[in-house]
Amino acid sequence: MTKMADLSPEHFIWEWKDRIATIRLNRPDRKNPLTFDSYAELRDTFRAMVYAEDVDVVIFASNGGNFCSGGDVHDIIGPLVDMDMKDLLAFTRMTGDLVKAMIGCGKPIIAAVDGVCVGAGAIIAMSSDLRLATPEAKCGFLFTRVGLAGCDMGACAMLPRIIGQGRAAELLYTGRTMSATEGERWGFWNNLHDAEALEAEAVKLAQRLAAGPTFAHGITKTQLNQEWNMGLDQAIEAEAQAQAICMQTTDFERAYRAFVAKEKPVFEGN
Numbered sequence: 001m002t003k004m005a006d007l008s009p010e011h012f013i014w015e016w017k018d019r020i021a022t023i024r025l026n027r028p029d030r031k032n033p034l035t036f037d038s039y040a041e042l043r044d045t046f047r048a049m050v051y052a053e054d055v056d057v058v059i060f061a062s063n064g065g066n067f068c069s070g071g072d073v074h075d076i077i078g079p080l081v082d083m084d085m086k087d088l089l090a091f092t093r094m095t096g097d098l099v100k101a102m103i104g105c106g107k108p109i110i111a112a113v114d115g116v117c118v119g120a121g122a123i124i125a126m127s128s129d130l131r132l133a134t135p136e137a138k139c140g141f142l143f144t145r146v147g148l149a150g151c152d153m154g155a156c157a158m159l160p161r162i163i164g165q166g167r168a169a170e171l172l173y174t175g176r177t178m179s180a181t182e183g184e185r186w187g188f189w190n191n192l193h194d195a196e197a198l199e200a201e202a203v204k205l206a207q208r209l210a211a212g213p214t215f216a217h218g219i220t221k222t223q224l225n226q227e228w229n230m231g232l233d234q235a236i237e238a239e240a241q242a243q244a245i246c247m248q249t250t251d252f253e254r255a256y257r258a259f260v261a262k263e264k265p266v267f268e269g270n
Helices: 036-049 073-081 085-104 120-127 142-146 155-163 165-174 180-186 195-210 214-229 232-246 250-260
Strands: 012-017 020-025 057-061 109-113 116-118 130-133 138-140
Touching (some): 020 195, 036 073, 036 085, 085 120, 085 214, 109 195, 116 120, 120 155, 130 180, 130 195, 138 180, 142 165, 155 165, 155 180, 214 232
Parallel strands (some): 057 109, 116 138
Antiparallel strands (some): 012 020
């Protein structure tokens, strides 16, 4: 196990408090685009999160009124035009590895989205476990606008599961922006909050998760993702095994003893 409280990334902002890590991209003057370096560093950070003993929840926050404007036009899109197939595939695999790392990090991720959230930024929001936004949030999967397919970084697999096949198909074919009210109505956003309250609400939600049975939260995250590829019988059996594991934790015993004593359980994540 490792500790990540003092992480000092080069390509994004990292904040840590009370076992909650906050990540925000740090190019607010350009609406926080991603670069080759920030992609790779984010991927490596989420991979390391699996072993972090001092992080229970991650908030992926906005910065300067915007979340992320996708891949930087000059630092990514331009160079991609000149790459050969081998290098292009290495890049698209790397971007997909960020999504895999987010899914596999074992910690609930809360996206707190204000303003622009498009392209790879929309993918980051989609890949989070819970998504909060402001009424001003503009989310779009813009890949067709630059002559690419909508099937980027898992979008064709994940987005239909969140908002439905027909709605996902419309967004991925047209590249149009989904309004915040549409996103909430369709289930993409869990809640909408005013900009001045957004991050506080994300922290409040993160604190609630961090105060819960965090080992069990990791199991929940694993099952939510692994059961995509299971039939119902397999899923029920997998959940039986997962829940039996959780029943061996001390948190399960703590909850029982607190219930008997008519007290609120204090979970410790073990």
